[in-house]
Amino acid sequence: MITRRKLLERLGHLGGLGATFSAMQALGLMSKARAAGMPALPPTLGKGKHVIVLGAGISGLVSAYELEQAGFLVTLLEARERVGGRAWTVRDGDKIEMNGEETQTARFSDGAYFNAGPARIPSFHTGLLGYADKFGVPLEVEVNSSRSAYVVADDGTKMRQRTAVNDMRGHIAELLSKAVSQGALDQQLTPADKEKLLPFLRFYGDLDEKGSFAGTARSGFDALPGAGPTFATSYPPRPLSALLANQQLPMTLFDDVFYMQATMVEPVGGMDRIHAGFDRNLKHPAVRGAEVTRIRDTAKGVEVVYRDKGSGVMNTVSGDYLICTIPFPVLTSIDTNFSKPVKQAIAGVVYDYSNKIAFDAPRFWEKEDQIYGGITFVGGPTSLIWYPSAAIHSARGMLLACYASGPIAADFQKRPIAEQIEYARGVVEKVHPGHGKDLANGIAVNWHKIPYSLGPWPAWNPAQAGRQEGNIDTPAFRLLQKPDGRIYFASAALSQTPGWQEGGIASAHYQVTALAARVTAQAMVEPRYARVAA
Structure with a gap:
């Protein structure tokens, strides 16, 4: 008869941590992950286990906090004299x-x-x-x-964003209204659609009864309304050519971007008030001024050497596992024994x-x-x-x-x-x-x-310069999602939103969950006396 312990052990050998964790969820041994966030971990899951977290940016703080909540002993090392990382x-x-x-x-x-x-x-x-x-x-x-x-053209001319937005809407609505009225879109629109669309366009662009755009109060007043018979007058509409000549016109759509x-x-x-909140709520707050110089993954655990920047004293801390959130350009200068593929992946990440x-x-x-x-x-x-x-x-x-x-x-x-x-x-x-x-x-x-950052976020998609969100899927990106022995990597850089703190939280949740699955699986396959000794 195959016990659940044996089943999980075999799954671990065949399918890795992901298969083990999924099986534990199916067997009711682990809470299922919510749509947002991470599964609730038992408060004694990490008892007797020590995790070293490198970097007290958002990913490191989240990792340390959630691990402590699950009963792990956590040592959080930060090279700076403050927490928060990029949240400065x-x-x-x-x-x-x-x-x-x-x-x-x-x-x-x-x-x-x-x-x-x-x-x-x-x-x-x-x-x-x-x-x-x-x-x-x-x-x-x-x-x-x-x-x-304002939106400001290259020649220095400027216009209020309300003017650019609403005058452009007026011109577009007029052009579309004329196209509909003249039958240019009859193949695309049914008579019923046309009947409904034309009134909408009049409202959308503030068109007159003839379907023409003659200006709108939405773009602002040339003369403000006052007391008595002091009536407001609208600005005359900006010509379409003048609107199109402003190179910053597309930025009037800035707040239509989902993130904005x-x-x-x-x-x-x-912004750092949130990160200070994390630090206040850690059982063991971040060790600041701790510049990591050496990282080792060994058969028995992990070992980190760091220099206390204040005293110059070199210190060594050992643990069972490590979550590294150090930015990759900084990590390349640290003495590590990462596997060759992981070292190559880290060295190849170029920051913006x-x-x-x-x-x-x-x-x-x-x-x-x-x-x-x-x-x-x-x-x-x-x-x-x-x-x-x-x-x-x-x-x-x-x-x-x-x-x-x-x-x-x-x-x-x-x-x-x-x-x-x-x-x-x-x-x-x-x-x-x-x-x-x-x-x-x-x-x-x-x-x-900036020391200990050396860039804001990775340029995973260099062909899309300046855009840090997107469908990031490179071999290096995928490889660094996985642990290298006892070492896990977490940061906003390893999310689909490297420029946002939420990405750093998602990455931390992902790696803490993976580490929790590993510890749970090991506890189930270890002999009972080994678990007691731990």
Whole structure:
């Protein structure tokens, strides 16, 4: 008779961890994974087992927290003096150190901060939002799109986004309405469809009774309505040719992208508040300033050597398993005994470029332009101007004057830091004349130069420069999903959304679940006396 233990043992030999875990679920020995998140693990599952987690970014923090909840002893090592990884909130007095550059020191007004990494959370990122709720981290709305902001053409001409959006809708609706009325689409539309479509187009484009677009109040008022018989007048419609001449016109569809749709949120006081929440709730908080120099997978377990950056003392920690969340460009410089295919896969991962530049400034954009949050799209090497959503009508705010990725960011980060900052200042001056001088204490962050990161996310699909979401499926990507002996790899880089924290959470859940399955399977096939001894 084949016992469940023998069955799982054979499945483990034949099909690996995935088959074992699936079988355990089918046998009712493991909770089935929910649509989002990871299965609930027994609180004593990891008793007697020690897991080392490398890196206290979102994947490392999630891994450490969930493993501790399942009864594992966890040692979390972080090279930086802070947790959060790419989720880096810069405050007054903080140092910005970049390879090959002089150290910058943030000098911000009271309460001001700059999210140098992630700065917004989509409403469907329930993993990150769930942890924020669990740890009591207050959130506020992040105004990701403002129709009062601008799209700026290469020649410097600008128009309000509300004008670009609604005038373009009007012209498109008029053209389609004429095509329908003239029978140009009779092969595609039934008479009943035409009868319903034409009224919709009149409403969609705010067309007149003849189906023509003569302008719309949706695009804003030339004269505002006032008291008594002071009537509002609309702007005359922008010609279609003028709309099409604006190279940033496609960015009016920015908030139609699923990842960018309202409602977006942000933690009150900075993105790193969520990561601090993780650290507060760990039984053993992250060991900071621990620079890993050596990783070994042995027959008996794993061993990590790290240097305490404060004292210079070398320390060694041993465990049963290891979850590594160190960015791959950094990992290549660490002495490891990974298998040859894994080493080659890690060495072959090329990271993208991304830059941010921020200024502390009086809120002229609110008083003069009625812009409350949102983004003005300028193109070029700085790409955009991003206005703060927090502390509206306070005296000052952090204005993001550059957030660009891909090849343009790779070229721009070659410039001296002072030149990058002054270029961004000049772009703001062109959009908001007279206010370039108001921008104080500029800070530039080139992610490719940031120690312990060396880039924002992998360029898994280099042909789609600047796009980090997609159908990522390369041999290296697949290989690194699997453990190399006792070592597991987790990070946003190993998800389908490398540029989002939710991807890092998904990867951590995946690897913690795989490790839990392995420990459970081993416990079922080990002799009873071995389990007691452990």
